[in-house]
Amino acid sequence: MMAAWLMRAAAMQLMRVGLILGFTLALSVHAAVEVYDFTSDEGYARYQSLTYELRCPKCQNQNIADSNADIAKDLRREVHRLIEEGQSDDQIVDYMVTRYGDFVRYKPPFNTATLILWVGPAVLALCGVGGLFWLGRRRRQRQIPNETSLSQDEQARLDDLLSDHESKK
Numbered sequence: 001m002m003a004a005w006l007m008r009a010a011a012m013q014l015m016r017v018g019l020i021l022g023f024t025l026a027l028s029v030h031a032a033v034e035v036y037d038f039t040s041d042e043g044y045a046r047y048q049s050l051t052y053e054l055r056c057p058k059c060q061n062q063n064i065a066d067s068n069a070d071i072a073k074d075l076r077r078e079v080h081r082l083i084e085e086g087q088s089d090d091q092i093v094d095y096m097v098t099r100y101g102d103f104v105r106y107k108p109p110f111n112t113a114t115l116i117l118w119v120g121p122a123v124l125a126l127c128g129v130g131g132l133f134w135l136g137r138r139r140r141q142r143q144i145p146n147e148t149s150l151s152q153d154e155q156a157r158l159d160d161l162l163s164d165h166e167s168k169k
Contacts, residue, residue: 034073034076034077036076036077036080043083043084046089047083050083051064051065051076053105053106054075054096054106055103055105055106056069056072057071057100057103058070058071059072064076093105
């Protein structure tokens with residue numbers, strides 16, 4: 001009887017420790033939410049627009065609004081600071097491009113440095129279509145047998161065979 005009571009007490013103590021540990025871990029795991037104060041609603045709207053327009057240099061396929069990378073946090077802080085200083089959206093984007101290059105924009109401008117980004121996909125698509133067309137023509141030419149003329153002896157033998165066949169009818 002005493003052993004069963006001790007087992008129950010130990011199990012209860014273990015459950016208490018587990019619950020305390022679980023709650024402690026749950027409280028320590030929390031998402032950091034950045035809260036910036038804006039002097040106007042327009043500033044907040046501009047902030048939202050710019051953070052979705054600018055690409056995270058570390059994540060490469062995420063904007064700075066969605067990225068949790070440290071550099072994205074710094075860029076969000078910088079965008080907030082520049083908006084509060086009264087800079088225009090173009091000035092903020094130019095500032096970011098100066099620091100990180102055209103890569104930081106999701107829609108890079110059309111210039112000589114970004115020409116391959118704009119023209120490259122079309123050139124690759126045309127090369128692919130041209131290659132498929134060329135392969136199709138090559139395959140079709142292989143399938144069509146070349147017409148060869150018969151020698152005089154072969155033509156005479158064919159005529160004899162055909163005439164024998166017609167005479168048997």
